[in-house]
Amino acid sequence: MDIDMREELFHQAKTWVKEAGEIIRNRIKDPLTIDTKSDAKDLVTQMDRAIEYFFVKRIKEAYPSHQLLSEEGYGDDVTTLDGTVWIIDPIDGTMNFVQQKRNFAISVGVFHDGIGEIGLIYNVIDDVLYTAQRNNGAFKNDQKLPTLNEQVSLDKSVLGLNHFWLCENRLVDEKVMQKLVKKVRGARAYGSAALEFAFVAEGTLEGYLAMGLAPWDVAAGMVIVNEVGGVTSNIDGISLNLLQKDTVLTCHPAVHQKIITEYIQKGRK
Incomplete structure (x- = not known):
C-alpha cells in the first residue's frame, strides 16, 4: 500500500471511529436487546x-473493492488477506458494555496483502484513542508512545490474563499457569482484548495472554503493539493467522520468549 493511500484510509478510519464512539455514548443508557451466541x-x-x-x-460506499472481516455477520466471507481487508470489532468487551457501561472499545485494523497497515483502538467512554500506522509509530490521543526497549524482568511485570486458562479444556496445565501468576508482579483481567493490547503498547501491562481470540479481537492491537517494538504470537511463538481463531500472547519483547519457554512450553498439554 502506498503512503498516500494509507494516510487517506487512516484519516477516514479515525473519523468513522470517532463518529461511532459518539453514537455509542449518546445511546449508552438506552434499553438493550441482549442475545447470546456460542454460550x-x-x-x-x-x-x-x-x-x-x-x-x-x-467502507463499502467509499472503498467497494475492500473486504471486511467482522464479528456480527455484516462483513464479507473473507478467505484471503489479499488486497485491502478491514478487520473490525464494533464493541470489544460486550459484557463490560452491558454490565458496566465502560471498559470496552471499538477496534479497527486495516491490512493490505496480509500486512498490518493501520490500527485503531478507541476506549469510547474515556475518549482515549490509540492509533498506529505501519513504520510511523503508535499514539495515544496523538501523543507518541515510547518504544518498549527498556529492560524488564518477569518478576516486575504485570500480565493481562483471563479465567479461561482455568477452564476444562485448557491448553496449558493450570499448575504451570499458577507458577507464572506467582512469578509476575501482578495479574489483571480487563475483559477487552483490544484494551489489553493497548495497555501493552503503552507499557501499563508487560503482556497479555489469551486462550482463544478471533481476528477482530487482535488485528488493530497487533499493529499498535508492533509499532512500539512489542511482539505478538500464539502460545507456541508462531505468527497469528488472521483468518482463524488462535491463542494469543502479546508482550514487551523482554518477556515474550521467557513466558513461552519457561512456562507455556513446560505446561503444554
Whole structure:
C-alpha cells in the first residue's frame, strides 16, 4: 500500500471511529436487546450490530473493492488477506458494555496483502484513542508512545490474563499457569482484548495472554503493539493467522520468549 493511500484510509478510519464512539455514548443508557451466541457468556446487543453496520455501509460506499472481516455477520466471507481487508470489532468487551457501561472499545485494523497497515483502538467512554500506522509509530490521543526497549524482568511485570486458562479444556496445565501468576508482579483481567493490547503498547501491562481470540479481537492491537517494538504470537511463538481463531500472547519483547519457554512450553498439554 502506498503512503498516500494509507494516510487517506487512516484519516477516514479515525473519523468513522470517532463518529461511532459518539453514537455509542449518546445511546449508552438506552434499553438493550441482549442475545447470546456460542454460550450464555458470549453476548451481542443491537448496539454491536448497529455499529458494525455503520462501518460496513461507509467502507463499502467509499472503498467497494475492500473486504471486511467482522464479528456480527455484516462483513464479507473473507478467505484471503489479499488486497485491502478491514478487520473490525464494533464493541470489544460486550459484557463490560452491558454490565458496566465502560471498559470496552471499538477496534479497527486495516491490512493490505496480509500486512498490518493501520490500527485503531478507541476506549469510547474515556475518549482515549490509540492509533498506529505501519513504520510511523503508535499514539495515544496523538501523543507518541515510547518504544518498549527498556529492560524488564518477569518478576516486575504485570500480565493481562483471563479465567479461561482455568477452564476444562485448557491448553496449558493450570499448575504451570499458577507458577507464572506467582512469578509476575501482578495479574489483571480487563475483559477487552483490544484494551489489553493497548495497555501493552503503552507499557501499563508487560503482556497479555489469551486462550482463544478471533481476528477482530487482535488485528488493530497487533499493529499498535508492533509499532512500539512489542511482539505478538500464539502460545507456541508462531505468527497469528488472521483468518482463524488462535491463542494469543502479546508482550514487551523482554518477556515474550521467557513466558513461552519457561512456562507455556513446560505446561503444554
